Amino acid sequence: MELYQQLYQTVTAEIAKRAAQIKLLICDVDGVFSDGRIYLGNNGEELKAFHTRDGYGIKALRQAGIEVAVITGRNSAIVAQRMTSLTVPYIYQGQENKMAAFGQLLQLLQLTAENIAYIGDDLADWEVMQHCGLAVAVNDAHPYLQHYAHLKTSLPGGYGAVRELCDLLLIAQGRFMQFDGSSS
Numbered sequence: 001m002e003l004y005q006q007l008y009q010t011v012t013a014e015i016a017k018r019a020a021q022i023k024l025l026i027c028d029v030d031g032v033f034s035d036g037r038i039y040l041g042n043n044g045e046e047l048k049a050f051h052t053r054d055g056y057g058i059k060a061l062r063q064a065g066i067e068v069a070v071i072t073g074r075n076s077a078i079v080a081q082r083m084t085s086l087t088v089p090y091i092y093q094g095q096e097n098k099m100a101a102f103g104q105l106l107q108l109l110q111l112t113a114e115n116i117a118y119i120g121d122d123l124a125d126w127e128v129m130q131h132c133g134l135a136v137a138v139n140d141a142h143p144y145l146q147h148y149a150h151l152k153t154s155l156p157g158g159y160g161a162v163r164e165l166c167d168l169l170l171i172a173q174g175r176f177m178q179f180d181g182s183s184s
Helices: 002-007 012-020 052-061 077-085 096-110 122-131 143-147 162-173
Strands: 024-027 067-071 091-092 117-119 134-137
Touching: 012 122, 012 134, 024 096, 024 143, 024 162, 052 067, 052 162, 067 096, 077 091, 077 122, 091 096, 117 122, 117 162, 122 134, 122 143, 134 143
Parallel strands: 024 067, 024 117, 067 091, 117 134
Antiparallel strands: none
16 A cells, blocks of 8 residues: 555555455546536537546556446436446436445445445435445545545545546555556
8 A cells, every 4th residue: 555655645554455345436427527517508518527547547447357337416428428438337327316326236246335435525425425345535525525434535526536546446456557558
C-alpha cells in the first residue's frame, strides 16, 4: 500500500484489507464519473464531461478480473455510450431505488457484501454503501457520506476519483501496472 500512499493518501490496514477482497466495483455516475454538472443545450441535448483517467482505471480493473457496474438515478444516452465504450457490462439507469439493482447484482454475480466496493457522492448512494465491504465517497461528496464512508478519495468526482479507487483496488490486489491499453 506504500505506492498508493505515495500517489494519493495514507490508508489504514483495514482499508487495504477491504480493498484486497473486492471483486465488484459499483459506481454512481453524476458527481462520480462526472463533476455532477449537467449541460443542457438549446435543443434539449445533454452533455457531460468524463475524465480519461477514470476510463483507463475501469479498463484496468476489467482486465484484472474485477467486475464493474454503474447504478444511477438518471437515464442518459451519454452514460450508456460511455459505459459501453469502457466495456462496463452492468449498467443500471433510472434507479430511484438503488438497492434493487444492488440486490440483482449480488444474486447475478453470487457475491457477498465484503466483495463489493461502491463509490458515490450524495445521500441517494448511502443505502447501498452501507451494505458494501468498501464504501467510498468522492472528495467533494455530501458531508454525510464523507463522514461515514470507509474512505474519502483525495480527488473530486469527475477529476480522477474513480481512477484513484481503481488504483487502490489494483495495488491492494497486487495487480497494478499489469494493464495493456490506452486511456479512454
